[in-house]
Amino acid sequence: MALKVAVYTRISRDDEGDGLGVARQREDCERLADLRGWAVAKIYQDNDVSAYKRNVRRPEFELMLSDLADGLVDGVVSYDLDRLARQPKDLERLIDLYDERKRRVFATVTNDVNLGTADGRTMARVMVAFANKSSHDASRRIQRKHLELARQGKPNGGPAPYGWQKDGRTVDVVAAEHIRAAQQLLLAGVRIGTIRTDWQRRGLGHPREGVTRLPHHLVERMLTNPRLCGYRTYRGEILLADDGTPVIGEWERINTVEEWEAVCAVVAERKQKYPGHSLARKYLLSGIARCGLCHSKIRGQVVRPRNPDSVAAKFSYQCSVVNGGCGKVARVGGPVDEFVISLVLAEQRERAAGATVEEVEPWANASELADVEKDIADLTQAAKAKEITVSTLLQLLPDLERRRDELKLERGRFSKARQQTAALGVDSLEDFLVLPIERQQALILHSLSAVLIHPAGRGRRKFDPRLIEPVWR
Numbered sequence: 001m002a003l004k005v006a007v008y009t010r011i012s013r014d015d016e017g018d019g020l021g022v023a024r025q026r027e028d029c030e031r032l033a034d035l036r037g038w039a040v041a042k043i044y045q046d047n048d049v050s051a052y053k054r055n056v057r058r059p060e061f062e063l064m065l066s067d068l069a070d071g072l073v074d075g076v077v078s079y080d081l082d083r084l085a086r087q088p089k090d091l092e093r094l095i096d097l098y099d100e101r102k103r104r105v106f107a108t109v110t111n112d113v114n115l116g117t118a119d120g121r122t123m124a125r126v127m128v129a130f131a132n133k134s135s136h137d138a139s140r141r142i143q144r145k146h147l148e149l150a151r152q153g154k155p156n157g158g159p160a161p162y163g164w165q166k167d168g169r170t171v172d173v174v175a176a177e178h179i180r181a182a183q184q185l186l187l188a189g190v191r192i193g194t195i196r197t198d199w200q201r202r203g204l205g206h207p208r209e210g211v212t213r214l215p216h217h218l219v220e221r222m223l224t225n226p227r228l229c230g231y232r233t234y235r236g237e238i239l240l241a242d243d244g245t246p247v248i249g250e251w252e253r254i255n256t257v258e259e260w261e262a263v264c265a266v267v268a269e270r271k272q273k274y275p276g277h278s279l280a281r282k283y284l285l286s287g288i289a290r291c292g293l294c295h296s297k298i299r300g301q302v303v304r305p306r307n308p309d310s311v312a313a314k315f316s317y318q319c320s321v322v323n324g325g326c327g328k329v330a331r332v333g334g335p336v337d338e339f340v341i342s343l344v345l346a347e348q349r350e351r352a353a354g355a356t357v358e359e360v361e362p363w364a365n366a367s368e369l370a371d372v373e374k375d376i377a378d379l380t381q382a383a384k385a386k387e388i389t390v391s392t393l394l395q396l397l398p399d400l401e402r403r404r405d406e407l408k409l410e411r412g413r414f415s416k417a418r419q420q421t422a423a424l425g426v427d428s429l430e431d432f433l434v435l436p437i438e439r440q441q442a443l444i445l446h447s448l449s450a451v452l453i454h455p456a457g458r459g460r461r462k463f464d465p466r467l468i469e470p471v472w473r
């Protein structure tokens with residue numbers, strides 16, 4: 001039976017210029033696997049741009065490692081080492097798996113390295129160490145440049161925030177008036193949510209054309225941005241000069257420091273009063289769900305309860321303009337999660353049932369092992385009965401015993417792999433829900449590559465599973 005391999009693809013920053021999209025990486029890897037006589041069991045595809053940033057999670061890479069460890073695949077094919085691992089930490093986890101089981105196979109299209117050999121692993125460590133260093137250097141250079149500009153009080157170069165004209169320096173008089181009016185309402189006790197609804201209705205607060213949805217946090221930011229009183233921020237914090245005073249930006253101000261501080265105090269006070277609203281939470285289908293209209297990734301977010309005293313904050317999956325989406329699709333999250341989990345569990349049960357049928361098929365070399373064992377017993381018996389000499393017996397025995405031990409080892413591996421495949425399954429919703437969210441997502445990704453959420457018609461309240469489209473692998 002052909003070895004089963006994982007194909008791993010990832011987009012990296014310079015790939016677009018090289019025309020090395022995921023599709024081409026995959027084709028090249030599949031061709032390579034074909035040449036080696038390996039069967040591609042599964043494609044693992046991460047979409048992050050940067051594998052050297054430490055905090056970037058690569059869910060498909062993680063899934064691939066666990067499938068490799070579980071024996072579901074026998075090896076890895078990737079375009080090159082760079083796409084596979086840039087962090088020494090990631091490389092070492094992969095190397096551990098190759099150390100643990102020598103039979104695993106490995107190949108890259110560029111043939112830059114082979115983790116299947118000891119020399120190859122040493123080479124890979126050196127390559128990753130260097131790649132990592134140059135990435136860090138580049139990243140540090142860019143950061144230093146940004147910090148230098150920040151210290152000089154230059155705008156940060158992004159699109160001008162609401163309240164200023166396109167140059168980011170001159171105040172947009174009308175917008176500034178709306179900001180000040182909203183701040184007055186806030187000071188008078190009006191909630192940000194109310195201001196947000198009002199702004200959305202009147203089409204205010206949009207830094208760009210064509211943006212129709214106004215997220216809560218964006219409104220909060222527009223009303224409390226330190227930039228309003230001239231403070232320059234760097235990485236989200238007010239930048240202090242060497243003498244400890246805030247760096248003042250080169251743009252016109254909308255608030256005095258006192259006005260701005262008063263607004264911030266009100267917002268901070270409310271957050272203390274309603275804690276938990278801003279607590280980051282992970283959602284099952286974040287990054288898996290996609291908008292049925294624009295296909296961008298959808299994240300989960302808290303929906304503030306209409307009644308502020310209500311504790312049970314709901315969450316929803318929303319196509320967000322903040323993340324580059326169309327902002328037109330949203331769905332209450334709970335029923336979507338439940339529906340997708342039940343689909344995935346059903347599919348995995350079915351798959352497990354299919355595997356059981358295969359399992360009835362016994363280990364292929366069972367009869368050879370029986371023959372070898374019988375030969376050994378016969379010869380030993382013959383020597384005892386003095387039908388053959390002990391010396392003849394000792395000449396014949398070692399080869400037979402070696403073959404018997406090989407076969408027994410093979411049988412052991414066979415049943416172990418079978419049990420591991422069976423152990424992968426999670427049967428009930430209860431089993432599923434107690435797993436950590438990362439594992440839950442890995443299980444979902446085992447069956448689905450995405451979940452499309454299609455727009456619901458106006459006024460439709462009831463959850464309609466027909467609008468949730470699973471994309472099976």
Ligand SMILES: [Zn+2]
Binds near residue numbers: 293296320325326
């Ligand atoms: Zn969308």
